């Protein structure tokens with residue numbers, strides 16, 4: 077199984093995704109600042125993985141704290157959370173994870189410092205395990221939506237590498253394949269960072285799932301030729317009305333899907349749903365270094381000094397989304413109602429201890 081990130085006795089260990097697909101190397105972070113750097117530099121990426129990384133970064137930072145009073149420990153906790161919270165703005169899982177760690181701190185703050193540190197480590201590990209379980213549940217719900225046979229297009233990487241394991245969109249595909257469905261994946265290359273060609277193709281090949289990489293501008297032609305029966309992607313933030321922020325280029329795929337009458341599905345955990353965000357216009361979109369666009373493997377591809385845009389995400393309006401697959405079930409339009417119902421707090425006894 078792919079170990080995207082894990083808590084170890086020596087720190088938080090990450091599979092370095094910037095080196096894939098040619099090198100499988102790991103980096104171990106010993107401080108929360110290092111964890112913030114690996115999130116920012118996309119050694120680890122993908123909304124759910126960023127959330128778990130944030131929780132582990134906080135646990136690491138608090139564990140390293142020299143504070144001798146609960147007040148000082150809380151001050152350190154807040155400073156650590158602030159550093160982690162400034163890494164990437166779009167994936168709401170980051171802020172969800174920080175909030176959950178804050179709530180854990182508040183629940184155990186009357187206990188001795190060593191106990192608080194241990195409780196935070198355990199909470200981060202629990203979030204790791206829960207994420208895998210959520211993806212498997214998404215797979216169970218979503219597999220029924222996949223064709224018995226045919227091409228399924230995905231954009232970016234919403235797989236094991238973008239989560240604690242199994243994946244959201246790729247989890248749905250994995251579950252469908254496990255049920256015996258004969259799916260052929262079309263993986264959009266996903267310029268400029270190439271999550272599709274470098275990461276999605278890498279992890280699907282490891283699993284022996286038939287995969288064809290296409291450059292992003294080929295998707296329309298593939299749909300027109302009847303090669304695509306369904307589309308499934310992940311999400312970085314889903315607004316209360318069902319608008320979906322995901323990797324730049326997702327919106328283009330959704331519009332093409334509508335033109336060709338192909339269902340466009342989104343798979344994401346409830347932690348990606350931001351009910352405080354009324355619609356997609358309120359979702360902050362990360363702008364990344366223009367060099368990701370101007371250079372490929374270190375080689376300059378555009379003239380010196382030309383204007384460049386590099387938004388990392390776009391927003392797909394809810395009207396293009398056939399269904400949102402979550403670990404608690406499938407949401408359909410009107411999303412204001414279906415998402416609010418699914419995202420309602422888990423019943424007593426089901427809550428995190």
Ligand code: MRU
Nearest residue numbers: 121122123232234238310311323
């Ligand atoms: O910039 P990235 O690689 O972090 O963007 C990742 C995506 O857009 C994914 O589709 C999304 O986070 C869902 S991952 C399960």
